[in-house]
Amino acid sequence: MIAMQEILTSIDVGLIFGIVAIGIYLTFRTINFADLTCDGSFALGAAVSATLIVDGVNPYLASIISLISGGVAGFLTGILNIKFKIADLLAGIIVAFMLYSVNLRIMNNSPNITLADERVIFSGMNTSLAIFAIISFLVLIMVCLLFSRFGLKLRAVGYNRQFALISGVNTNLMTISGVSISNALIALGGSLFSQYQGFCDISQGFGGLVIGLTSVIIGEKIFAFKKEPLIIISCIFGSILYRIFINIALHGSTFGIRTQDLNLLTGFMTIGALLIRKRCRNA
Amino acid sequence: MLELIDISVGNILIGLSMVIRRGEYVLITGENGAGKTTLFNTISGIIKPDSGRLMLNDRDITNLPPYKRAVWISSVLQDPRVGTIGEMTIAENLYLASMRRKSPGQNKCMKKSIAFFKEKLKVLEMNLENRLDEKVRNLSGGQRQALSLVMATIADYELLLLDEITASLDPKNSKTIMNLVDKIVRDKGKTCLVITHDTDCIEAFRGSRLILSNGKVAKSTNMNS
Numbered sequence: 151m152i153a154m155q156e157i158l159t160s161i162d163v164g165l166i167f168g169i170v171a172i173g174i175y176l177t178f179r180t181i182n183f184a185d186l187t188c189d190g191s192f193a194l195g196a197a198v199s200a201t202l203i204v205d206g207v208n209p210y211l212a213s214i215i216s217l218i219s220g221g222v223a224g225f226l227t228g229i230l231n232i233k234f235k236i237a238d239l240l241a242g243i244i245v246a247f248m249l250y251s252v253n254l255r256i257m258n259n260s261p262n263i264t265l266a267d268e269r270v271i272f273s274g275m276n277t278s279l280a281i282f283a284i285i286s287f288l289v290l291i292m293v294c295l296l297f298s299r300f301g302l303k304l305r306a307v308g309y310n311r312q313f314a315l316i317s318g319v320n321t322n323l324m325t326i327s328g329v330s331i332s333n334a335l336i337a338l339g340g341s342l343f344s345q346y347q348g349f350c351d352i353s354q355g356f357g358g359l360v361i362g363l364t365s366v367i368i369g370e371k372i373f374a375f376k377k378e379p380l381i382i383i384s385c386i387f388g389s390i391l392y393r394i395f396i397n398i399a400l401h402g403s404t405f406g407i408r409t410q411d412l413n414l415l416t417g418f419m420t421i422g423a424l425l426i427r428k429r430c431r432n433a
Numbered sequence: 434m435l436e437l438i439d440i441s442v443g444n445i446l447i448g449l450s451m452v453i454r455r456g457e458y459v460l461i462t463g464e465n466g467a468g469k470t471t472l473f474n475t476i477s478g479i480i481k482p483d484s485g486r487l488m489l490n491d492r493d494i495t496n497l498p499p500y501k502r503a504v505w506i507s508s509v510l511q512d513p514r515v516g517t518i519g520e521m522t523i524a525e526n527l528y529l530a531s532m533r534r535k536s537p538g539q540n541k542c543m544k545k546s547i548a549f550f551k552e553k554l555k556v557l558e559m560n561l562e563n564r565l566d567e568k569v570r571n572l573s574g575g576q577r578q579a580l581s582l583v584m585a586t587i588a589d590y591e592l593l594l595l596d597e598i599t600a601s602l603d604p605k606n607s608k609t610i611m612n613l614v615d616k617i618v619r620d621k622g623k624t625c626l627v628i629t630h631d632t633d634c635i636e637a638f639r640g641s642r643l644i645l646s647n648g649k650v651a652k653s654t655n656m657n658s
Contacts, residue, residue: 299532299541302521302525302528302529302532303529303532305521306518306521306529309518309520309521310515310517310518312479312515313510313516313517313518314529315498315499315500316477316499316500316503316508316510317500317530317532317533317584318501318503318532318533318534319500319529319532320498320500321500378520
């Protein structure tokens with residue numbers, strides 16, 4: 151039987167990855183931009199904050215700097231797409247690819263950094279409560295943002311770019327802003343995850359996009375909100391559910407599934423969620 | 434006043450020049466491929482001309498992107514599914530359209546603009562003022578086109594472009610929309626460019642006419658009198 155502690159851990163990790171899911175929702179759904187920078191910007195956030203924390207920088211400040219660094223990565227992807235006319239998918243892949251080298255440099259050419267003896271953002275407080283408070287604050291900000299005039303313009307760009315353009319919306323600026331905000335959130339997710347785990351690894355971001363996307367799809371299907379900006383709350387729930395599913399599936403090799411099967415399992419879950427989505431749409 | 438000076442776009446518009454005076458109501462017609470929609474896209478800024486200049490009330494707008502031109506130029510597109518956002522509510526569509534330019538009666542906050550939106554929708558007599566929270570995708574084609582007409586005129590404008598706005602509608606809805614154009618636009622004395630090849634619309638039209646052929650103005654008549 152899965153222990154209560156494992157469920158709590160799933161909720162903690164699910165909440166942290168919920169930020170990544172919100173970031174992915176913002177690009178893939180809100181502004182309709184297939185951004186693959188995610189894997190790179192997640193590791194970037196982790197690398198920046200881990201390096202800064204080891205250097206003695208305040209963990210809160212380190213987290214904010216990692217958020218900004220993710221924003222810069224997203225900005226670069228946006229610029230490649232808008233100004234240099236490189237397709238969104240390719241622009242994201244290029245930036246994520248380049249970020250691998252950048253992250254290694256940030257980490258002083260070491261593939262991992264331990265934070266076991268460092269003061270991190272969760273030190274001296276109840277970790278689960280701290281994560282819940284941070285995520286609640288971020289969700290509140292994002293809901294307010296999407297309900298604002300800026301948010302309405304962002305959504306308009308995703309739904310109908312031509313109409314947005316003739317309605318006076320600077321679609322290029324909105325796209326770059328959307329991708330930047332998305333990657334800033336993803337990098338913050340990476341930063342919080344490395345601090346939660348107590349270490350940072352260069353390959354930490356691998357698969358983050360698929361996990362985030364699966365969380366978004368699960369969330370949208372199970373926790374459907376009528377008002378669109380509230381859907382980001384369902385991203386958080388989707389992320390928690392995903393973690394719990396994975397935990398149950400891997401628990402004690404109940405179904406003969408092992409840890410190394412995680413990507414296979416995630417892939418099947420994504421396909422399953424997409425098929426359910428398609429069937430519901432057709433119905 | 435809208436001035437097109439020697440505008441060329443590929444081999445669709447060839448050295449097109451025309452002057453439309455302030456407050457004029459002009460119908461532009463022509464065969465398929467005559468360059469009507471290209472002209473619309475050039476004026477709204479979606480297409481950048483290869484050469485020539487575009488002046489609106491003594492401002493050179495040739496190099497301005499569409500979102501900057503939107504402060505003065507308002508457009509209604511041929512397909513109401515493109516001219517509105519189906520996934521947003523009627524109120525959100527109107528709010529987005531009203532951000533184009535500050536106008537009397539509108540408010541920065543959407544909730545405070547509801548009374549303003551209701552007042553604008555009442556003119557349509559389609560009961561849309563009581564469906565503000567409904568998604569636009571639930572509306573019929575005619576209702577969506579009527580809504581896009583209100584959206585185009587909700588904020589102040591100097592030039593209104595109507596691109597084949599009855600093309601995707603049945604005859605009954607076409608008539609309703611053209612009556613609404615008369616009701617909402619004509620009486621305001623604003624400059625308006627109607628692009629169409631709908632024969633009913635052409636016959637009923639009262640205003641100047643320009644006939645495009647091979648990317649040039651082939652004929653110009655003034656029917657105001």
